[in-house]
Amino acid sequence: MSQQTEEGPQHPPRAGDRRGNDRRRVERRAPVPPWRRPWALVAYGVVGTLALVLLLNGLGGDDDPAPRDETLVERPAEGTTQVDPTDPRVAAAGPEDAYGTAGFERLVVEGEAAVGKTVRTELFCATPQNFTIVSGHRAPASVTTLIQGGQVPAAVCKWGPSGEPRREDLLLLVPPAQADEFAAAPVVNDNFVERRRVVAEVEWVGRSETLALRTGAVFLRMIQR
Structure with a gap:
């Protein structure tokens, strides 16, 4: 009895391995252009x-740069000091009282009309x-x-005694001819500061640009009060 060998269906040989060298081939890329390199991006x-x-500088305009030193410096203006004519009506008027805070404020309110007035004050x-x-x-x-x-010779003064509600500063110009009379005024203790008590007639100058915007007056003579 002869043996029979059963053979299964025959398959054709594979054409090639799919895992061949083609899949493992390294992909080659073109070099990065110069305009895309890091140094180009930084530039x-x-x-x-x-x-x-x-x-931004062009839009800022042509303004002068601010000075580094912000300290205010007073510089005398060029030219000479001109004489301001006195109103004849003011010159002809007699002296009037202007004691204390009320008298000072009244002169300030009058403004230019009070310049040249002779007033009595302390x-x-x-x-x-x-x-x-x-x-x-x-x-x-x-x-x-x-x-x-x-x-100009002048003394820094307080207008009115220490009991006044508000004492204003005054620059009192002292003519050389009246310097001795002014020096004879008694020295008193005024709020723990030694000052001369001057009861006098003065010519009101007011706030003057010539006096660096100080309020001034000119000493005329001592009076009794």
Whole structure:
């Protein structure tokens, strides 16, 4: 009895292995162009920043730069001090009382109309010194005649006694001819500060640009009160 071998269906041989070298082949890429390299991107940022700064500076206008030193410096104006003519009606009027805070405020409210008035008042003054004036402005003749070398002799005073609700500062110009009379005023203790008590007639000057915007008056004579 002969043996029979059963063979299964025959399959054709595979054409090739799908896992061949084609899948393992390294993909080759083209080199990065120069304009996309890191150093080129950095250069673009620098150029853009410079262009923005130049644009902002151009829009800023031609204003002068602010000075580094913000300290206010007073400089005398160029030119000479001009004499401000006195109103004849003011010169002809007699002296009037202007004691204390009320008298000071009344003169301030009158403004230019009060310049040149002779008033009686009580002042408490420090020792006279030489104060530098600001030239190039108008001032009464009583002020311009006292200017020597760009300075005037004057004392810083308080208007009214210490009991006043508000004491204003006054620059009292002291003519050389009245210096001895002013020096004879008694020295008193005024709020723990030694000042001369001056009860006098003064010529009201008011707030003057020549006196660096200080409120001033000119000492005329001592009076009894």
